[in-house]
Amino acid sequence: xxxxxxxxxxxxxxxxxxxxxxxxxxxxxxxxxxxxxxxxxxxxxxxxxxxxxxxxxxxxxxxxxxxxxxxxxxxxxxxxxxxxxxxxxxxxxxxxxxxxxxxxxxxxxxxxxxxxxxxxxxxxxxxxxxxxxxxxxxxxxxxxxxxxxxxxxxxxxxxxxxxxxxxxxxxxxxxxxxxxxxxxxxxxxxx
Amino acid sequence: xxxxxxxxxxxxxxxxxxxxxxxxxxxxxxxxxxxxxxxxxxxxxxxxxxxxxxxxxxxxxxxxxxxxxxxxxxxxxxxxxxxxxxxxxxxxxxxxxxxxxxxxxxxxxxxxxxxxxxxxxxxxxxxxxxxxxxxxxxxxxxxxxxxxxxxxxxxxxxxxxxxxxxxxxxxxxxxxxxxxxxxxxxxxxxx
DNA sequence: GTGAACTGCAACAGAGCTGATGCAGATATG
DNA sequence: CATATCTGCATCAGCTCTGTTGCAGTTCAC
Numbered sequence: 001x002x003x004x005x006x007x008x009x010x011x012x013x014x015x016x017x018x019x020x021x022x023x024x025x026x027x028x029x030x031x032x033x034x035x036x037x038x039x040x041x042x043x044x045x046x047x048x049x050x051x052x053x054x055x056x057x058x059x060x061x062x063x064x065x066x067x068x069x070x071x072x073x074x075x076x077x078x079x080x081x082x083x084x085x086x087x088x089x090x091x092x093x094x095x096x097x098x099x100x101x102x103x104x105x106x107x108x109x110x111x112x113x114x115x116x117x118x119x120x121x122x123x124x125x126x127x128x129x130x131x132x133x134x135x136x137x138x139x140x141x142x143x144x145x146x147x148x149x150x151x152x153x154x155x156x157x158x159x160x161x162x163x164x165x166x167x168x169x170x171x172x173x174x175x176x177x178x179x180x181x182x183x184x185x186x187x188x189x190x191x
Numbered sequence: 192x193x194x195x196x197x198x199x200x201x202x203x204x205x206x207x208x209x210x211x212x213x214x215x216x217x218x219x220x221x222x223x224x225x226x227x228x229x230x231x232x233x234x235x236x237x238x239x240x241x242x243x244x245x246x247x248x249x250x251x252x253x254x255x256x257x258x259x260x261x262x263x264x265x266x267x268x269x270x271x272x273x274x275x276x277x278x279x280x281x282x283x284x285x286x287x288x289x290x291x292x293x294x295x296x297x298x299x300x301x302x303x304x305x306x307x308x309x310x311x312x313x314x315x316x317x318x319x320x321x322x323x324x325x326x327x328x329x330x331x332x333x334x335x336x337x338x339x340x341x342x343x344x345x346x347x348x349x350x351x352x353x354x355x356x357x358x359x360x361x362x363x364x365x366x367x368x369x370x371x372x373x374x375x376x377x378x379x380x381x382x
Numbered sequence: 383g384t385g386a387a388c389t390g391c392a393a394c395a396g397a398g399c400t401g402a403t404g405c406a407g408a409t410a411t412g
Numbered sequence: 413c414a415t416a417t418c419t420g421c422a423t424c425a426g427c428t429c430t431g432t433t434g435c436a437g438t439t440c441a442c
Contacts, residue, residue: 012388012389016389046391048389048391
């Protein structure tokens, strides 16, 4: 049955849910079409247990998406987007987001149903992001004529790219520095 | 049977193959897990016809990937990567690539088997790309200390992002201009 | 400690997809 | 025009996945 109504699960059940979601992220990141059986195996749980906690594949994925989106929103807030100096906020947020995104890459790339919790969270995050960019522009870090929506999209693209062949799994702060530098200055020669 | 050996298909059969590949691109772009039946329907062809031309789903997808990669390589060559002035080449290549990528988005994003034709083509394209960037660097368009592999990855990311919510389906030249501008100067204030 | 909640296991029906085959009719090619 | 090729259609077997149920054994919570 669906667990839309959260009727205070027992401690072990709650743990099961967490383990299942983590396994789902790992397995689906590698193969988005993986079966419930594979997810169950990766979670060290019987397939029926997944079906007891999630009505169907769809429900599992939606829960996964919201859960990850909530963590992402937290990562952004932790960077103090509207109190820290813009450049500091950008660095901190970027490093935080890189850590969350590397752990929940699949869940955060899911195309979200427009009126899902995940979609609302992502919209809120985008607004936060734009707000930081506006503060940066006010500080002359960004060109006055810049289209901030494009800048935000470029920023997202840089985040994604940094996590792609993350074989090096480099330090988030190093990656963040490169992202912000590229975002603000591109590849051209420095003054 | 597999058609690895191309034994001069009849004209109508060749046309069928093309129609199937185009349909596969369209359908799979929207839903990567779509069935052969759906692809056949989109192609206006019986499902059995697909199976006659392609041994299995895998073979169809590989053909799709190579075909698209070949077109992409052509698009790059058409920009005269090693004779035109670097900035001109970058613009032309970008505009060409945008057109091909918008038509074959799914096929070109496929994770290619390391020793497939598609993979070899993509490697060649990446080399070409690096070569252009080196020429741009020699012309002081790119910082001397820049990591060209990172620059190339950023370039790819910008291309991808530009095609994402291509609702506007803007003029390739306009998009290309923005990509190159962002790549070289970022979002910071202009001198 | 007692009862309720949770889990694994086994088994089930239903659905969808794949790949193959045979045949009859249409179409290109020389 | 004659033949080889191609296609649609109908049908088939086989597989995998999903979602459910019943039961027996374990674990949490009060």
